[in-house]
Amino acid sequence: MSISIHRPLPANLSEIKEEMASRAREYGLDFFETNFEFVDYEELSMFAAYTGFPVRYPHWRFGAQYDELMKGYTYGLQKIYEMVINTNPCHAYLLDTNSTGDQKLVIAHVYGHCDFFKNNAWFTPTNRKMLDQMANHAARINRYIDRYGHEAVEEFIDACLSLEDLIDPHLPHVRRRMDQDSAKGSLSPDETSQSDEDAERRSGRFPSKGYMDAFINPPDVLRKQAQDKKREQEQVEANRSFPGHPERDVLLFILEHAPLKQWQHDILSIVRDEAYYFVPQAQTKIMNEGWASYWHSTIMTRYGLTDAEIIDYADHHSGTMAMSPNRLNPYKIGIELYRDIEERWNKGQHGLEWERCDDLREKEHWNTRTEEGRAKIFEVRRIHNDVTFIDEFLTPEFCRKHKLFTFAYNESSDDYEIASREFYKIKTQLLDSLTNHGRPIIRVVDGNYRNRGELYLLHQYQGMPLKQDYARDTLVNLCKLWGRPVHIESLVDDKLSVLSFDGTNHEIRSKPAA
Amino acid sequence: MTRNIDRDLTRFKDIVRGKVRQNLRRYINHSEMIGRKGKNTVSIPVPNIEIPHFRHGPKGSGGVGQGEGDVGQSVGPGGQQQGDGSGQAGSDPGSGHYREVEITLEELADLLAQELQLPRIEPRGKDSLVSVKDRYTTIAQTGPESLRHFRRTYRKALKRSIASNDYTPENPVIVPTRDDCQYRSWKSITMPESNAALIYMMDVSGSMLDEQKEIVRTEAFWIDTWLRRNYDGVEVRYIIHDAVAKEVDEDTFYHTRESGGTRISSAYKVCKEVIQREFPVSDWNIYCFQFSDGDNWGEDNSACLRMLSEDILPHCNLYCYGQVESPYGSGEFIRELRRLVDQNDNLILSDIPSRDAIYESIRKFLGKGK
Numbered sequence: 001m002s003i004s005i006h007r008p009l010p011a012n013l014s015e016i017k018e019e020m021a022s023r024a025r026e027y028g029l030d031f032f033e034t035n036f037e038f039v040d041y042e043e044l045s046m047f048a049a050y051t052g053f054p055v056r057y058p059h060w061r062f063g064a065q066y067d068e069l070m071k072g073y074t075y076g077l078q079k080i081y082e083m084v085i086n087t088n089p090c091h092a093y094l095l096d097t098n099s100t101g102d103q104k105l106v107i108a109h110v111y112g113h114c115d116f117f118k119n120n121a122w123f124t125p126t127n128r129k130m131l132d133q134m135a136n137h138a139a140r141i142n143r144y145i146d147r148y149g150h151e152a153v154e155e156f157i158d159a160c161l162s163l164e165d166l167i168d169p170h171l172p173h174v175r176r177r178m179d180q181d182s183a184k185g186s187l188s189p190d191e192t193s194q195s196d197e198d199a200e201r202r203s204g205r206f207p208s209k210g211y212m213d214a215f216i217n218p219p220d221v222l223r224k225q226a227q228d229k230k231r232e233q234e235q236v237e238a239n240r241s242f243p244g245h246p247e248r249d250v251l252l253f254i255l256e257h258a259p260l261k262q263w264q265h266d267i268l269s270i271v272r273d274e275a276y277y278f279v280p281q282a283q284t285k286i287m288n289e290g291w292a293s294y295w296h297s298t299i300m301t302r303y304g305l306t307d308a309e310i311i312d313y314a315d316h317h318s319g320t321m322a323m324s325p326n327r328l329n330p331y332k333i334g335i336e337l338y339r340d341i342e343e344r345w346n347k348g349q350h351g352l353e354w355e356r357c358d359d360l361r362e363k364e365h366w367n368t369r370t371e372e373g374r375a376k377i378f379e380v381r382r383i384h385n386d387v388t389f390i391d392e393f394l395t396p397e398f399c400r401k402h403k404l405f406t407f408a409y410n411e412s413s414d415d416y417e418i419a420s421r422e423f424y425k426i427k428t429q430l431l432d433s434l435t436n437h438g439r440p441i442i443r444v445v446d447g448n449y450r451n452r453g454e455l456y457l458l459h460q461y462q463g464m465p466l467k468q469d470y471a472r473d474t475l476v477n478l479c480k481l482w483g484r485p486v487h488i489e490s491l492v493d494d495k496l497s498v499l500s501f502d503g504t505n506h507e508i509r510s511k512p513a514a
Numbered sequence: 515m516t517r518n519i520d521r522d523l524t525r526f527k528d529i530v531r532g533k534v535r536q537n538l539r540r541y542i543n544h545s546e547m548i549g550r551k552g553k554n555t556v557s558i559p560v561p562n563i564e565i566p567h568f569r570h571g572p573k574g575s576g577g578v579g580q581g582e583g584d585v586g587q588s589v590g591p592g593g594q595q596q597g598d599g600s601g602q603a604g605s606d607p608g609s610g611h612y613r614e615v616e617i618t619l620e621e622l623a624d625l626l627a628q629e630l631q632l633p634r635i636e637p638r639g640k641d642s643l644v645s646v647k648d649r650y651t652t653i654a655q656t657g658p659e660s661l662r663h664f665r666r667t668y669r670k671a672l673k674r675s676i677a678s679n680d681y682t683p684e685n686p687v688i689v690p691t692r693d694d695c696q697y698r699s700w701k702s703i704t705m706p707e708s709n710a711a712l713i714y715m716m717d718v719s720g721s722m723l724d725e726q727k728e729i730v731r732t733e734a735f736w737i738d739t740w741l742r743r744n745y746d747g748v749e750v751r752y753i754i755h756d757a758v759a760k761e762v763d764e765d766t767f768y769h770t771r772e773s774g775g776t777r778i779s780s781a782y783k784v785c786k787e788v789i790q791r792e793f794p795v796s797d798w799n800i801y802c803f804q805f806s807d808g809d810n811w812g813e814d815n816s817a818c819l820r821m822l823s824e825d826i827l828p829h830c831n832l833y834c835y836g837q838v839e840s841p842y843g844s845g846e847f848i849r850e851l852r853r854l855v856d857q858n859d860n861l862i863l864s865d866i867p868s869r870d871a872i873y874e875s876i877r878k879f880l881g882k883g884k
Contacts, residue, residue, distance in 0.1 A: 045519075046517060046518075046519040049519060049522075050518075050519070054518075055518070056518070058518070058521055058522060058525065059522060059525075060522055060525040060526040060529055061522075061526070061565070062519060062522040063519065063521075063522030063523035063524070063525055063526030063527070064526045066519050066522065066523055067523055067526060067527075158565060161565045162565050162566050162567060163567075164567075165567055165568075166568070323579075323580040323581065324579065324580075324581075325579040325580065325581045325583065325589040326577070326579050326589040327577070327579065328577065328578050328579060328580065329580075332580075402580055403580050403581055403582065404578055404579070404580050405578070405579055405580070405581075405583065405585075406576055406577070406578055406579075407576050407577055407578075407579055407589045408575070408576035409572045409573060409575050409576055411572075411573060413588075415588050416576065416577075416588065416589045417585075417586055417587060417588050417589065418579075418583050418584065418585050418586060418587045418588075418589060419576060419585065420585060421585070426578055429576060429577065429578050430578045433577055433578070438570070439567075439568070439569065439570070440568050440569065440570055442568055459568070464570035464571065464573065464575055465570070465571050465573055466568060466569065466570065466571060467569045467570060467571040467572075468571065469566075470566045470567060470568065470569050471566075471568055471569075473566035474566045474567055474568050477566065488568075
């Protein structure tokens with residue numbers, strides 16, 4: 001329905017668009033065809049609230065988001081200039097009140113994003129027809145709402161959303177489950193036959209003389225016993241503890257094993273699909289924004305600007321790049337890292353020789369005139385995500401130049417304080433906060449805990465305890481889905497503990513050290 | 515055409531409003547959330563509806579920032595930072611736990627009424643009482659230049675010059691004369707008026723502690739809000755007393771701490787004077803609210819009852835006595851007052867042992883629709 005508000009770009013803007021597109025192509029950017037829509041702020045807020053997709057299933061959180069965006073705009077606190085989504089063709093929304101100069105910047109920026117969407121390796125598994133997929137999800141959920149009532153469906157969605165980040169961000173790139181299955185398949189014949197013999201040897205044979213053996217140990221009885229025992233063992237094994245290995249994709253595990261009704265199952269799978277769709281955007285926030293900013297700045301400063309627009313451009317650009325002491329701006333860090341990489345590869349400031357050089361003066365004037373910078377950043381944007389990007393390209397020189405520091409929470413003053421300016425610490429902190437989006441890594445360890453069908457999760461402790469009140473509420477939602485008591489193991493007050501919720505009561509037990 | 519987002523927005527607002535409704539009890543008990551700002555809008559931090567996730571706590575968390583500063587320098591208060599503070603600017607919009615929701619006092623009052631099922635107050639038979647208001651809705655031939663109605667003046671001058679053949683389209687100059695001038699003018703409108711006078715009395719003797727005062731303050735806020743919703747004009751007077759009573763302003767009312775004994779009749783005396791002096795019964799709907807821990811000087815009780823039933827109760831729409839529980843008060847006064855309840859249906863008594871009872875107490879006080 002919202003598609004119908006489509007308004008073509010005004011003539012001057014489509015000219016700008018064509019120009020920007022051809023400039024971008026000259027630089028070697030490679031993007032899907034991009035459709036620009038010209039929208040007012042209400043519409044833009046709506047798209048933004050719907051994360052760019054005009055048709056989403058009914059849920060209050062979109063309304064909340066919209067409300068916030070509209071209020072922020074009304075009171076002059078914030079403004080979104082554009083929005084672009086990863087589909088083929090790409091869809092981008094331009095705010096109709098942007099000045100022409102801003103529109104140029106924004107269009108150049110959008111092409112940067114589109115190129116990134118298309119070429120970055122982490123985006124390759126995403127569904128480029130997500131526009132249709134989202135609408136499809138909306139239709140399905142609307143159908144459930146009609147059949148089962150708004151309240152019931154919404155409550156269930158809330159519970160699912162509470163767990164939406166319990167997925168395996170690397171799953172789209174690997175085939176863990178399949179590998180395991182096939183591995184098991186190839187191993188089994190030999191192993192099972194051998195273990196059969198073992199079992200027979202160990203089974204309840206009575207000692208007997210050879211001629212009496214057939215009577216004392218009747219072969220078919222023995223065989224039957226062995227079979228029973230084997231079946232029993234298999235059953236025990238099957239019941240005892242599954243999955244075999246801890247699993248990151250908790251949602252998949254729930255989908256496969258929780259007693260959900262068909263519609264609930266479908267909704268959970270929708271939530272999971274959408275969560276996976278957004279994973280690469282979270283994984284490449286710095287790279288993606290940095291890349292788009294690099295290109296808008298490159299194109300604008302060389303071709304785009306008229307004399308009259310330069311001040312506005314500078315103002316707008318510096319606003320986007322502003323850094324604050326307690327928040328790292330992905331635009332800024334991204335664009336600076338790309339520029340740094342470009343410069344280093346232009347001057348050949350990398351590799352073994354460079355690393356081994358201890359002479360600061362020599363390093364300062366190091367220039368082999370290799371001029372490989374541009375090619376290098378194109379390569380970087382193809383293969384890296386934020387974690388590997390920082391891991392590979394953050395240098396002590398960069399941290400010094402940009403005055404980076406780490407800050408840490410001080411419990412006694414309930415305040416965040418500058419903790420260090422050491423390179424190693426900055427890098428570690430940055431990587432920590434980027435790994436899994438800085439969120440706790442949680443796995444399913446046991447779907448049949450205590451042999452009572454209870455779900456047992458394990459929080460991989462990385463120096464930060466879980467937020468207790470959140471954890472408790474999340475357990476409640478988890479229990480709603482799982483239908484049996486749920487547990488999560490984590491460190492509470494430096495003690496290994498298990499938080500449990502059995503449907504009515506919360507419990508924390510400290511877990512004895514194994 | 516309704517847009518999908520409107521559906522979601524309405525849904526969200528319903529939930530938030532619903533939240534206000536469900537949690538009203540909590541707000542009443544934690545009035546620190548409510549402040550009057552601007553003309554009549556309060557902005558209440560209503561818990562944002564936040565879907566819980568497994569998240570890291572603040573302990574051991576941190577991030578990377580940029581700028582000048584030495585190790586140990588503060589970069590921002592705790593509680594606002596998320597554990598994943600770095601690198602995700604803008605990717606987690608709305609991570610705050612509280613969201614400001616603007617709600618007008620009228621809406622708030624209506625929510626309260628809905629929640630407590632309060633009936634609308636019917637002002638006492640004050641049909642004779644009218645107020646006169648001036649509305650600038652008419653035109654006069656004379657008036658101050660500042661009120662001259664330019665367009666009408668021009669139109670009249672134009673008509674006149676055309677009629678007298680002075681007007682030439684080539685040179686359309688219009689000069690208004692004294693007679694052409696038109697002025698905005700007013701009409702006096704009479705409107706039935708309903709005013710309320712609120713008189714709060716509080717015992718500030720040593721046995722009333724801060725906790726008790728907080729209860730009184732919270733309850734007074736809601737009573738105020740509701741009565742303001744129902745009356746055009748509300749005047750509020752505050753009286754504090756220990757062994758002697760005096761009329762004070764609002765700030766003093768809530769912050770005075772006296773020691774010494776308690777003589778409730780002194781407050782009644784002041785109350786009576788205030789009513790006689792400022793609020794003629796024929797013009798005002800009078801509401802009295804008295805809060806005490808119920809500890810009165812023994813001999814004073816009979817005087818109190820007499821004054822109450824003779825001088826105050828006959829003039830009031832409602833007389834509410836709320837007794838808060840304090841570790842020092844004997845709480846006997848409410849028993850004395852019970853003797854008057856049968857003859858006076860405008861006397862309402864309520865026990866407020868704790869913050870949680872404020873809710874019931876308001877319902878009791880205002881539930882009669884008087």
